[in-house]
Amino acid sequence: MEPSRARDAHSPRRPSSRRRGPPVRRIRRTGRVQVRVEVRLFATLVSFLPPDSREGAAILEVPDHSTVSDVVRRLGIPADLDRVTLVNGLDSRPDDTLRSGDVLTVFPPLAGGR
Incomplete structure (x- = not known):
């Protein structure tokens, strides 16, 4: 006779052999995926950073497909x-889409001599 394959309440469970991918961050209400971008503001714009930012920069989680x-x-x-806005050090337009890991830099207009 073969032993029963039914689990006893006291027998340890084996870990699942199925592998899961990394967790996907989603906004609770909309279910949209979140991406992390670093935002760096300079001069008079620093006051617009969140209170927990450091040295003129903050990490924000924004919905996927967010624009500048x-x-x-x-x-x-x-x-x-x-x-003036830059994404990863390159000139950007307001409608440029941001991806996870992008660095958005925002400067007030720069003025100079001739």
């Missing part, structure tokens, strides 16, 4: 305030 203008708006920077 979405993040600027989230920070509370007025739309009519002139600024």
